[in-house]
Amino acid sequence: DAGVIQSPRHEVTEMGQEVTLRCKPISGHDYLFWYRQTMMRGLELLIYFNNNVPIDDSGMPEDRFSAKMPNASFSTLKIQPSEPRDSAVYFCASSLAGDREGIYGYTFGSGTRLTVV
Amino acid sequence: AQSVTQLDSHVSVSEGTPVLLRCNYSSSYSPSLFWYVQHPNKGLQLLLKYTSAATLVKGINGFEAEFKKSETSFHLTKPSAHMSDAAEYFCVVSDLPGDSSYKLIFGSGTRLLVRP
Numbered sequence: 001d002a003g004v005i006q007s008p009r010h011e012v013t014e015m016g017q018e019v020t021l022r023c024k025p026i027s028g029h030d031y032l033f034w035y036r037q038t039m040m041r042g043l044e045l046l047i048y049f050n051n052n053v054p055i056d057d058s059g060m061p062e063d064r065f066s067a068k069m070p071n072a073s074f075s076t077l078k079i080q081p082s083e084p085r086d087s088a089v090y091f092c093a094s095s096l097a098g099d100r101e102g103i104y105g106y107t108f109g110s111g112t113r114l115t116v117v
Numbered sequence: 118a119q120s121v122t123q124l125d126s127h128v129s130v131s132e133g134t135p136v137l138l139r140c141n142y143s144s145s146y147s148p149s150l151f152w153y154v155q156h157p158n159k160g161l162q163l164l165l166k167y168t169s170a171a172t173l174v175k176g177i178n179g180f181e182a183e184f185k186k187s188e189t190s191f192h193l194t195k196p197s198a199h200m201s202d203a204a205e206y207f208c209v210v211s212d213l214p215g216d217s218s219y220k221l222i223f224g225s226g227t228r229l230l231v232r233p
Contacts, residue, residue, distance in 0.1 A: 042225050043207070091161070105221075108153075108160040108161040110159065
């Protein structure tokens with residue numbers, strides 16, 4: 001398995017532009033998570049999906065952020081319009097949770113480093 | 118609510134000496150606990166996990182962690198540090214699964230520096 005695949009690896013954009021980050025989870029995983037990592041705030045959970053349905057989006061900072069999961073093999077995180085304070089590394093992770101004891105941990109992608117200038 | 122506290126933001130050791138990274142957790146349930154490692158400019162990698170089986174858990178790269186319920190601790194150890202161990206380490210607790218609220222709660226991280 002190729003693992004969780006994120007694209008692009010690096011993105012530099014100008015303030016006000018739309019940015020779309022992409023994630024392909026591991027085949028068969030039923031949970032998908034989007035995290036943001038900054039020096040100041042550490043790892044923040046933005047949103048997560050279970051079976052393509054958003055479960056908890058309370059971490060999404062503003063209405064400028066939106067996430068979709070149109071099918072089990074693809075998710076996007078969109079920022080429109082982008083601002084310099086959105087600069088961070090954005091991680092996608094997927095997981096398989098079977099029964100109540102079936103905690104397998106997450107598999108993380110390599111992240112997208114976003115710079116908004 | 119579940120939470121983890123990593124007691125040290127930075128730990129510095131000499132190569133070949135033991136490593137101890139401390140973590141305390143708070144949980145209303147019997148928790149699932151994890152340690153993740155992040156090398157510079159890389160994603161996070163699972164080191165080891167505790168899920169109510171043996172209290173001493175062995176992970177990759179010679180790391181171990183011991184679950185101590187009486188102390189609500191899950192400290193990460195390694196007998197002998199290697200230069201390649203320099204990274205950031207995250208202690209993580211799981212939310213309770215089965216009720217559509219499954220998610221992992223990350224600690225603030227401990228940066229491990231290994232001196233030659």
